Amino acid sequence: MDFDLIREAVPVLLKGLRVTAQLTLFSMLIGFSLGLLLAVMRVSTNRFVSGFAKYYSNVFRGTPLLVQIFLFYYGLGQFSFVKENAVLWWVVSDGARCAVMALALNTAAYTSEILRGGLMSVPHGLVEAAQACGMSRVLRSRRIEFPLAIHQALPAYGNEVVLLVKGTSLASTITVLEVTGYAKRLMSQTYAVLEVFAIAGALYLVTNLILVALVRALENRFMRHHRR
Template identity: 40%
Template sequence: MIEILKEFGPSFLWSDGYRWSGLAVTLWLLVTSAVIGLLVAIPLALIRTYGNRWLALAIQLYTLVFRGTPLFVQLLIIYSGLASLSLIRESPSLWWFFRDGMHCVILALALNTCAYTIEILAGVLRTTPRGEIEAALALGMTRRQLFILVLIPSMLRRALPAYSNEVIFVLHATAIAFTATVPDILKIAADVNAATFKTFQAYGIAALLYMLLACALVAVFRLAERRLLAYQR
C-alpha cells in the first residue's frame, strides 16, 4: 500500500499539475451538492409545512420520487437519459451542461440530498415548540420575521444531528461519480487497479480515504452540535 501511495499519491491526494486529485474532486462533489441541496431544501421545507396545500403536495411528490428510487438510477437518467433527448442536444446551453459528467453528478446528488433534507427539516418544523411561535407573535413579529428570525434558525440547530448523517451519506454517494467518468477517489482507485492489478491495495486506500473524511465530518458536526445545541443541556 505504501508503494501504491508513493507512485499514485498525486492522483489520490493532491494535484499533479494537470488535474484535480481524486480527494479534491470528491470534496468538491460533496460540498457543492450538499450546499445546493440545503439551500433549496430550506424554503421547500417551509412550504411543505406551512405553505399552500397544492405546492406542499407537489413537494411531497418530489421527495417521494427521489427517496423512492435508487440514486444510481437517477444519475443514469440525468447523465445518459436526458443527453439522448433531441431537446437537450439541440439546445447549446443544455447540451453544454448535460454532456459534462461533473455537472450531471452534482445535479443528481443535489436533487437527491435535497429530497432527504426536506423531510428532515419538515420533521423538525413540525416539532417546533409552540411557545417559540407564540413568543415571537407576542413581540409583534410579522410572518416573514417569524420565519427568518425564529423558525429557520431553530430548525437548522435542531436538525443538525439528523443532517450530519445525511451529509455522510452524500459523501458515500459521491462514489457513483466514477460511472460518469468523473475522476473522484473511486475512479482513481479503479485506474490504479487497472495499472497495477493490486486490487486490495488500490481499493483499500480508497476505503481509508472515505473513512477519514467521514470521521472528519463527524468531528465537525459534533463540535457544531456542542456549540449550537448547548442550551438543550
C-alpha cells in the same frame, strides 16, 4: 502489501479526493438550498404546494441514486430541447456537472424531510408568542423557527452529509475521476485491488470523520448557547 505501490497510489488518489470534495461541496450547497425550500413547501397550508414537495421527495427517495445519475448523464441528452438549450446542454454534456445535479436533487429530497421534522418540532407556543409581539412572518422565521429547526435537524443532517460523500463514489460510473474513479484506473493498471481500494476507503473514512467532528462541534456550540 506492496508499500512502494502505496506510496505511488496515494498522490494519485489525493487528486481524486479534491474532485470528491468539490462534488460534495457543490451538491451540498445546492441540495440544502433546495431542501430548505421544499421543507417550507411541505409545511405549507396550500395543498398543491405541499403535495408537489411531497411527491418530489417520494420520487427521489424512492429510486436509486445510481439510476438518477444514469438518467441525467445518458437520458437527458437524447431530448432535442435539451440539445438546443445552451444551459441545459452545458449541464448534461459533462459527467461532473451531471453528477452534481443528480446528487444535489437527491440530497435535497432527504434534506427536506430532515428540515421538515425540525420545523414541526418548533414549539407552537414560541410561534404564538412571536405573533403576539408583532413579529412579521419573515422575521419570525429568521429569528425563531429556522434557527430552532436547524438545531433540531443538525444531527440527522450530519448523517446525510456523510451519505452524500459516499454517494459521490457513484460518479465514477459516468467517467468522473474522483477517488473511486482513480482507484478503478489504478486497479486496472496494477491489479493491486487490496492496496488501492484500502487507501481509497481510508480517504473516505478520514473525510467522513472530519465531517462528523465538524457537525459535533456545531452541535456543542448550539448546546452551549442553549445552556446559557
